Amino acid sequence: MIEQLISTAREGVEERRGEVPQADLESRLSARGEDRPFSEALVRPGLSLIAEFKRRSPSAGANWAATAQVPAQVRAYERGGAAALSVLTDERHFGGSLEDLRAARSACDLPILRKDFIVDSYQLFEAAVNGADAVLLIVRALDDRALRALYEEARGLDLDCLVEVHDAEELQRALDLDADVIGINNRDLDEGTIDVSLTYELMPDVPAGKTIVAESGIASRQELEELDRVGVDAVLIGSALMDSDDPEAKTRELTGLDEETREHHLP
16 A cells, blocks of 8 residues: 555656646745744644644545535634644545645644655655645655655755654654654554554653654544643544534544633633
8 A cells, every 4th residue: 555655646746747847846935934833833731633634535435525625624623722734635545735735824824734645855845835834754655765865855944844653663763863753653554454552552662852643543532631641742633523514613622622711711
């Protein structure tokens, strides 16, 4: 599965590069809007929620493309207390686009992660000029040389990086890179299976001072509270929010915003 995803990502890059040369993207960098620090949003007090917008979830057999509207969805996330956004821009498998990224940037003030299969520096320039504040780098999709090159180039473009791992070996590679923000993906990208206990298994091997993001398979406030207790800094949640008829209410439930509001107004 991961090899197929990487292959189609490379094909997509070459198609877009033929339409918009990288030099054109570089010339647009000076017009970028004000920076919205992504990493800083994840280390505020309490567990931070990265709320995701996506149009499809092939592994879950879900499709929200017919009803999902970027502005309404991301504004609901913002009102519900999300700390940051993730926008899935992969087109071939997830139905996303850079247009979704631009729409999210225009609709709210939250920092945004471009979630895609990043395999080429061209995608970093795309992310930067289309409104992203951070990019996802999947350790399993890159060899050490490519991972380091993309990480350093992203940082040079003032893009934060969420470096995603799925096992102990990948975690060590992320630590060798000295990545600041490490995502532990509970979903096996090859098998498509989810094991939420993976976050708990890998966490003890992450040194103090790193920001830990738990990804995939998380849907309830209770799960967030448990992750908060063991030291996770943030969670990335997509399907549970996209499935909800009231994404603002679901976001409030996950962030505990209603509980905080009630406590604040108690006599």
